[in-house]
Amino acid sequence: MNKVVRWLLLQVFVISLCLSTTTSAFAFSVIGGHLNYPPYYKNYWCSSDVYVPGVSPNANVDQAMTRWNNTQNTKVWMFKTSNRPSSIIDFLFNPFYDKNVMGATHFYRNSTMVEPSNNNWSWCEIRINTGFDWSKVTDPNGNRYPHMVFSATAAHEIGHAFGLEDLFWTWEGDYLMYQNIAFYQEFGVYGPTNDEVKGVRSIYGALY
Numbered sequence: 001m002n003k004v005v006r007w008l009l010l011q012v013f014v015i016s017l018c019l020s021t022t023t024s025a026f027a028f029s030v031i032g033g034h035l036n037y038p039p040y041y042k043n044y045w046c047s048s049d050v051y052v053p054g055v056s057p058n059a060n061v062d063q064a065m066t067r068w069n070n071t072q073n074t075k076v077w078m079f080k081t082s083n084r085p086s087s088i089i090d091f092l093f094n095p096f097y098d099k100n101v102m103g104a105t106h107f108y109r110n111s112t113m114v115e116p117s118n119n120n121w122s123w124c125e126i127r128i129n130t131g132f133d134w135s136k137v138t139d140p141n142g143n144r145y146p147h148m149v150f151s152a153t154a155a156h157e158i159g160h161a162f163g164l165e166d167l168f169w170t171w172e173g174d175y176l177m178y179q180n181i182a183f184y185q186e187f188g189v190y191g192p193t194n195d196e197v198k199g200v201r202s203i204y205g206a207l208y
Ligand SMILES: [Zn+2]
Pocket: 156, 160, 165, 166, 177, 178, 179
């Protein structure tokens, strides 16, 4: 092998190593803190339904949670409760001041809101914006399914409640935790992908 060919092969090796490291190491990102205990045999609670065109808030949150419950080999298994004090994730349906924001998660230890990057939390409040126009986001085929957009948003916020951070790189757009609804609109993702599964296993451990 002449020197030029050897040098070219070395370059190819170095480049491919970087790519594979990038995709496997940064496929999920954690906030820093997490729930004090795994979200396993724990309760969530929803405020009563309000009118949102094309959306059934309670049913669509339940669908989002079912997608998380169906993840394999994770310590995620949550039940809906009507007893709010026993809940560790409360869902509230209200109009936001900023009508372009779809959802937000707040983190609490007892009655104190905590900064989640360096504190653990005992419960979360997920607010979903009932003033958002849920029919303005299309799926990759151009269809408008507001209930799907709503439940995809709930699933994303649940990821935050579990301790997963947003992803910012454009090539991570096909993950549930991507920073904006492009994950649904462009890639058709509406629930946890393998990378969110790896993420919650890394935080709370696997079942087996
Ligand atoms: Zn987010």
